[in-house]
Amino acid sequence: MKRMGIFYHTSFSRRSYLTVGRRLADFPGALTPLLRDPAFRLVECPEAPDEWILRVHDPSLIPAVEADPL
């Protein structure tokens, strides 16, 4: 069993909603030394379907987020 999964998507390293600029610009490259250890595995995050979001959020939230200028 792999002990540690690292879940990442290249879109996270482009301009991030969370920050001004690209805080994850150095990833996934910054993980290269770590990934030489077989205990660590990089996994590409799949897109979360809307139905998962709607288990928690009101349907009005999705269009509101998509319309946000940030």
Place this chain on the structure above:
Amino acid sequence: MAAAEGIADGTFERAFAFIGAGGHHAGRDYFGGYCCYNDVVIAIAHLRATRGIQRFAILDTDAHHGDGTRDLTEQDPAVLHVCICGASYASPDGTKVDVPLPAALWRGTGDPDAVYLETAEAAFAERAAAFRPDLTVWYFGFDGHRGDYGDMGLSAKCFLGLADLMTRVADQASGGRLLTVLGGGSRTDLATALIPPIIERLGRRPAEA
């Protein structure tokens, strides 16, 4: 979600989830504070719906209060949510707890890293052990690092110490199962310097660290 599934299915014992937008300020019908959808609560709902996993213990060490997560879990006694922030609160059933930062952090007296770590351990370790979650969750923001937007005078020492705390708590409380979700923090240099060693620390047994 995929990280939570990976742990639930036994592919991984622990996981670290990078994000494109934050989660803990997003509530049922609102978002903001650089958060769009509440990733942690969606993961909880997803694991309950698809894997039958019920109990979750969350420590939120982002610099700001996890208001969305709190609103979404307020009536859920199977979620322990401990938030280290500016408030002081404990719900009647003890599953929703806000712990204020010690005044020493603001006065600049003492070692901020040590003060924060002591606060986090006192707030979470015993509560999580007694709660016996199926999955332990660390909402990890590095915005409290010196020079970032939530500056609390913290350094890498604090965040590495938190990683050790969370692995220890997860080992004791949830069979080692630990999901870490990235929260706030804006600086590229800090992300690059902090995140890889934290993942390394999270992925190793204490004896290996």
